[in-house]
Amino acid sequence: MATPKRTEKLQIMLDDEELKLIDDWRFEHRMPTRAAAIRELIRRGLVSEDVAEPDTEGKSTTDFRVESE
DSSP states (O other), X not given: XXXXXXXXXXXXXXXXXXXXXXXXXXXXXXXXXXHHHHHHHHHHHXXXXXXXXXXXXXXXXXXXXXXXX
C-alpha cells in the first residue's frame, strides 16, 4: 500500500529549549529526521487516552509550550 503524499506544510515557532527537548527525544529514539520525530510525537498525543484536556480558557498561543516532564 502506497504512503499518501504529504501536500501540506505546517510552520510552528519554537524557542531554543523547546527545540532542544524535541531534538533530544529524536536522538534518544533514533528518529531519522526532526520532522519524523515531530510527526511521531503528534501521533502519540492524538492516540493517547490518558492525557488531561488542555485548559484553554483565557489563554493565548504563547501559553502553550513544549516542556519536559
